[in-house]
Amino acid sequence: MHRLLKYIALILAPLCLLAACRGGEEPVEDVLELDPAVLEFDALGGRESFEVISSEDWVANSGQSWAKVLNSSGKASSEAVSVQVDVSANTSGSSRTAVITVKTMSMKVATLTVSQSAESSVTVRGIADAADLQAFAEAVSTGASISRYMVDGSVVLLSDIDASTLTDWTPIGNRTHPFTGTFDGRGHCVSGLNLSCDASVSADNGFFGVISSATIKNLVLGRDGDVIRVTGSSAGPANAGGVCAAATSSSFLAVQNRLTLEYMSEGASGRELCLGGICGKADKVIFQNCRNYADVLCPLKALAGGFAGSASGSVTSCANYGSILCEAEEGQCGPAWACGEFLSGDFITNSGYGHAGSYSLYSSDPAAAPDAMFYNAMLAPEGKFDTEKTTVDRTLDSYYDWKVDESRTLASGCSYTRYICTNVPRRVCVLELDLASTEAVLTTAYSDGIVPNPNANKNNNNGPKVRETLSQLCDRLRSEGTQVIAGVNSGFFDSNDGISRGPHVENGEAIYVNMPSVRKALPNHDWALTVFDDGTASCGKKTFSGRSDGPAGHFEIGGSEYPYYSINDTIVRHIYPAFEANMYTSRYVRQPHPETLPSVVNALAKDAYYLVCRYSSGRMKVNAGYADAVVSAICDGRTQPLAEPPYVSGDDEFVLSLSGATAASVASVASVGTGLRVRADMAIDGVSKPIITQNATMFQFMVDGVDASQTPPATHTNITNHDPVTFAAVDRNATRLWLIEVDGRQPWVSMGLKSYEMYRIALKLGAWNMTRFDGGGSSCMWVYDPVTSKGSLVSNPSDSKGERSCLNYMLITKKQ
Known part of the structure; x- marks a missing residue:
């Protein structure tokens, strides 16, 4: 009734004014009223409104x-017009007032008082409940003050x-009023979310809509089952x-999301x-230590990802566990566990443990x-x-999926296959040998056939250096009549x-055994690939x-x-006083490389007592008992140093x-x-034959079918690094073996392996035990091609200078 009277007065005012002019009566007064007359705010501030009625x-x-x-x-x-007043937080320490003045065109004035109390010890800033959260969202999206939700500059x-x-x-936040501050969840969770958004109302939908120059941190959003649904048509x-x-x-920063996104909008x-x-869309955005556990589900073609649909900036130490489903268009869009597209920036040390695929195929599961x-x-x-700084679940079978890229039979019971992994950039070269093969046999050889074989390079292993490479060794042996059909690098x-980090047995003879103190100091090399004369093999420890x-x-x-x-x-x-007797043979050459390294000499002690011996029957074989020999010369340097200690050249000679x-x-x-006898003895996992x-x-990463990949210390490179590697595996019957070489250090071409991955590849091939050879830039595999009558590397060594001069190699040869 009060407003109706005001309205009647407003209509009659000009008529009364006209009548007054004609009849000398007083004009009706202009209307200007404010309601209420006072607005009161607490210290946190906020937004309130008053009404204006004016003629x-x-x-x-x-x-x-x-x-x-x-x-x-x-x-x-x-009609009354609502006027909003936005009051910021009062940090002055005292209560305060402000006057709002409303003035008409005829200079009529009305005032309203704004009163705000001082902050006290009981004043609470921040978002405490769902009502606060909704009020905060509305304040941001309408451009109102959000100071009441802020502590030390952060919401x-x-x-x-x-x-x-x-x-x-x-x-x-929206495109007109984006959120531009810092939102600190303080590790708290907003849960029980069952939200609905309309894409026809806003094209930007989520818990937050649009943010700019903002930081969202320490927020846990949602629990399992929470969902935000977007419908309508954009x-x-x-x-x-x-x-x-x-x-x-x-x-x-440190944001965790369990709020599933169901995008069922059209447009x-x-x-x-x-x-x-x-x-959804992240332009010049930093994602750090974030976790997404929620699914993203959409039946349309889209750019969809666990972290972002489209992103530029940096993504660091984040992990996705959700399933990302939408439809794809080749080369344009589709589902991805990380980012639908990553336009530019750094993507470092992130992890993918979820799924990505077609909505039409997998929406039900x-x-x-x-x-x-x-x-x-x-x-x-x-x-x-x-890829080596990005983690996916290496325990999944799909991680080891591969396809055959090349395959050929090398001999009866012996084959070569190169596999290309389909989910990982990796090339796996495999030699498989049936130890019962009537055509092929596993053997080993030292570069240049000698040991020690120094190259005086101060262990700077880069490319070919004096010693034979695998390719050169295989070519030489074939030229000498040995039908080498394949080979790999082997010992460390x-x-x-130019010495090995463990024994080397070739055709039954112990060609090299290092001194006891070194063996004791290298427990990581206690293992060996061993083939016995009964046609079985082992990856066990030697003693x-x-x-x-x-x-x-002895x-x-x-x-x-x-x-x-x-x-x-x-x-x-x-x-060495602790080791008074040692043996060497014709493999111990005084000048291993007289033409290329004439100054490098394999010396002998001049103050030792030497027995030069010659086998009188067969040569000494490992675990084959005593072999007879005869002393052919004695050189005694104990009282007078020898001018030239004795070297031998015959295969049937040795020196003590x-x-x-x-x-x-x-x-x-x-x-x-004088006659004497010598023997060489070694047990493998306690068995001597x-x-x-x-x-x-080095190490054994599969023992009797069981994962032993964590045998090394946690900080060992076998655990921490994806390195190129060569390794050997043996089946449960110990009659079939595999030599496996995996290239590495070649981004998006082939990444190497960690110990667990070696175990899994051996398991996939059907192995029961496995152990690793040398790796890194030394890893390589050579295969003979009868079609071209030439052999070549089928691997791609990571050494920047090419195929490396290793020391010893495992070979597969045709039986003579």
């Missing part, structure tokens, strides 16, 4: 900057929030995300539709979609991130001195008289037996280098022509 156009002004009039003018109207959550009362959702490009729809020059699709678990792997991390991923070695540092064998002369400790080791350069009490005892019974071929290895 004239009007303007409103505030006398204080902390009280802002948002709609500061209006037209004459008989904060004060506790976990049950948001189950919220249904129709206005995203926090008029143009659209964005949606569990946490945020669109972000520019912003950061998401935008393809590259114009960006959907993300964390953010999103977890059945293809596993997160390197090729479905983003659109055209090659070169956009380092000291390149400078000598029950210990890793026991004697290499010799018997004058009715007494003595231990000797090494064969062809550099120990013979000097006298003696010192100390052993030398004295032997010298008392030995003379030229004749050995045909052996190279020392």
Whole structure:
């Protein structure tokens, strides 16, 4: 009734004025009223409104900057006009007032008082419950003050929030009023979310709508089962995300999302539709330590990802566990576990454990979609991130899926196959040998046929250096009549001195056994690939008289037996009181490379006592008992240093280098022509039987079908690095073996292996035990091609200077 009377007065006013002019009566007074007369705010500030009724156009002004009039003018109207006043937080320590003045065009004035209390110890800033959350969202999206929700410059959550009362959702921020501050969840969770958004109302839908120059951090959004649904039809490009729809020059730090996004809108699709678990479209945005556990589901073609649909900036140490489903268009858009597309920036140390696939195929069971792997991390991923610094689930069978790229039979019972992995950039070269083959046999060889074989390179292993490479060795042996059909690099070695880090048994003979103290110091090389003369093989540990540092064998002369400790080791350069007897053979050459390295000499101690011997029947074989020999010469340097210690050249010759009490005892019974016996003994996993071929290895990552990949220390490179590697595996019957070479250090061409991956590849091939050879730049595989009558590398060594001069090699040859 009050407003009706005002309206009647407003209509009659001009008539009364006309009558007054004609009849001399007083004019009706202009109408200008404010309601209420006072607005009261607490210290946190906020937004309130008052009403204006005016018969004239009007303007409103505030006398204080902390009280802002948002709609500061209006037209004459008989209806009340709502005017909003935005009051910032009071940090002055005292209560304060401001006057809002409303003035008409005829200068009529009305005032309203704004009163704000002072902040007290009980004043609470931040978002405490669902009502606060909704009010905050509305304040941001309308451009109102949000100071009441801020602590130390950041909007904060004060506790976990049950948001189950919220249904129709206005995203926090829009294109007109984006959120531009810092939102700190303080580790609290907003859950119970069952939100609905209409794409016809806003093209940017998520918990946050649009943010710019903002930071969202320490927020846990949603619990399992929480969902945000977008329906309606967008008029143009659209964005949606569990946490945020669109972000520019912003950061998401330690954000966890479990709010599933169901985008069922029409309109935008393809590259114009960006959907993300964390953010739909992210331009110059930082994602750091974020986790997405939620699914992103859309029946349309879209750019969809666990972190973002489209992103530029940086993504660091983030992980996706959700299933990302939409439809794809080749080379344009589709689902990805990380980012639908990653336009530019850094993508480092991230992890994919979810799924990515077609909505039409997997919407009924999103977890059945293809596993997160390197090729479905983003659109055209090659070169956009380092696969060795990005983690996917290596325990999944799909990680080891491969296809045959090349295959050929090399001999009866022997084949070569190269596999290309389909979900990982990796090439796997495999030689398979049936140890019962009537045509092929596994053997081993030292480069140039000698040991030590130094190249004096100070262990700077780059490319070919003096010694034979695998290719050169195979070519030489074939030219000499040995039908080598395949080979790999094998044992670990000291390149400078040219010695192995473990024994080398070739055609039954112990060509090299290193000194006990070195064997003891290298427990990671206790293992070996061993082939026995009964046609079986082992990847087990080797021991000598029950210990890793026991004697290499024994010799018997004058009715007494003595231990000797090494064969062809550099120990013979000097006298070692703890190891008084050592053996060397014709493989120990004085000048290994007289033409290329004439100054490099394999020296011998000049103060030792030497027995030069010749086998009188067959040569000594490992675990085959004693072999008979005769002393052919004696060189005694104990009292007078020898001018030239003895080297031998015959395959049937060997020398015992003696010192100390052993030398004295032997010298008392030995003379030229004296008979003696020598033997070499070694047990493999406690079993002692004749050995045909052996190279020392490193660790055993599969033991009797069981994963032993964590045998090395956690910091060992086998655990931490994807390196090129060569390894060997044996089946359960110990009669079939595989030699496997995997290239590495070649981004998006082939990445190497960690120990667990070696185990899994061996398991996939059908192995029961496996152990690794040398790797890195040394890894290589050579295969003979009968069609071209030439052999060549089928692998691509990672050494920047090409195929490396290793020390010893495993070979498959045709039986002679």
